[in-house]
Amino acid sequence: MNILVTGGAGYIGSHACVALLEAGHDVVIADNLSNSRRETIDKIREITKKDIIFYEIDVKDTNKVEQLFNNHNFDGIIHFAGFKAVGESVNKPLEYYYNNIVSTIVLSKACIKYKVNKFIFSSSATVYGDNEVPFVETMDLMPATNPYGQTKAMSEKILMDAAKAHPDFSVSILRYFNPVGAHESGLIGEFPKGIPNNLMPYITQVAKGKLNKLQVFGNDYPTIDGTGVRDYIHVMDLAEGHLVALEKLRPGVHVYNLGTGQGTSVLQLLNTFMEVNDIDIAYEIVARRPGDIPISYADVSKAKKELAWTAKRGLKEMVRDAWNFEKNL
Numbered sequence: 001m002n003i004l005v006t007g008g009a010g011y012i013g014s015h016a017c018v019a020l021l022e023a024g025h026d027v028v029i030a031d032n033l034s035n036s037r038r039e040t041i042d043k044i045r046e047i048t049k050k051d052i053i054f055y056e057i058d059v060k061d062t063n064k065v066e067q068l069f070n071n072h073n074f075d076g077i078i079h080f081a082g083f084k085a086v087g088e089s090v091n092k093p094l095e096y097y098y099n100n101i102v103s104t105i106v107l108s109k110a111c112i113k114y115k116v117n118k119f120i121f122s123s124s125a126t127v128y129g130d131n132e133v134p135f136v137e138t139m140d141l142m143p144a145t146n147p148y149g150q151t152k153a154m155s156e157k158i159l160m161d162a163a164k165a166h167p168d169f170s171v172s173i174l175r176y177f178n179p180v181g182a183h184e185s186g187l188i189g190e191f192p193k194g195i196p197n198n199l200m201p202y203i204t205q206v207a208k209g210k211l212n213k214l215q216v217f218g219n220d221y222p223t224i225d226g227t228g229v230r231d232y233i234h235v236m237d238l239a240e241g242h243l244v245a246l247e248k249l250r251p252g253v254h255v256y257n258l259g260t261g262q263g264t265s266v267l268q269l270l271n272t273f274m275e276v277n278d279i280d281i282a283y284e285i286v287a288r289r290p291g292d293i294p295i296s297y298a299d300v301s302k303a304k305k306e307l308a309w310t311a312k313r314g315l316k317e318m319v320r321d322a323w324n325f326e327k328n329l
Ligand SMILES: NC(=O)c1ccc[n+]([C@@H]2O[C@H](COP(=O)([O-])OP(=O)(O)OC[C@H]3O[C@@H](n4cnc5c(N)ncnc54)[C@H](O)[C@@H]3O)[C@@H](O)[C@H]2O)c1
Pocket: 006, 007, 008, 009, 010, 011, 012, 013, 030, 031, 032, 033, 034, 035, 036, 037, 057, 058, 059, 060, 079, 080, 081, 082, 083, 084, 099, 103, 122, 123, 124, 125, 176, 177, 178, 179, 198
């Protein structure tokens, strides 16, 4: 298939491009590099020894998106492009709503106009809010009280309504849990601009000496050791989840959790990192961070049953590959 990957220069998108290319698909990337680097495109070429076409465009720009659809015959699209920092979304709500919602509308309109009938969307476990764990796809959504979570819940709804009105337009909504790690080559990985918002790049940057110490937000949650519990998933497992979701997409709208189904606390992740990589990480416990929920992990039975997909890589590979990427930067 010939696949348009928006946000393909970013963290998850770049790994998905590797998985697509290695499975024999062709890839066109559209990314405005607002949170990524041009070099990543070359690294994808280096890993796969395949060519990719890259457009540095903003996918909110209807004219540029139409040009793209005129230039290529796409079989499907994976829409990763978007802003993703929860905290930042509270301070910049309009930027978040504008970027994440308008991009989804512009791209789905183009798909319907040009009869590109496969649409894979990057959603997030944040849409479950503080439902009971494990989170199941059939739960009512309770997006956290932050604009980022709202943009994901709204984009899901927009795509569902579009698919209802256009029965040929098939959509797979993938709700990611906590992607970490990097491609085993160490050539691509999570490379945030500025201070990392996520735990793993924070840990790797402390390990590298770029940051002084890790702050652990709260140790009084009702969890195994009081620190927050998340469902960490290796980014290559997540990337492969996109491949199967695309290849097995049936008519209609389908929602899948992509996680491991296992909860891991902040301290468990940190200790695994220190043990596997033989590095000490300085950390301090600070107050809870507003908006954080105590526990999040997935019920992964639907993806297993319908897509025959399960995450294969464990915590040790996640911490090893994350450090392997950071130390080579
Ligand atoms: N990383 C996570 O923890 C996580 C969890 C759940 C969901 N997601 C979602 O997955 C997707 C990818 O996340 P990521 O971690 O790879 O983020 P990322 O920031 O590394 O990648 C997003 C990419 O989209 C590009 N982009 C943003 N707005 C654009 C626009 N208007 N036009 C063109 N390009 C644009 C950025 O330059 C970047 O390369 C996002 O939609 C994010 O919300 C991420």
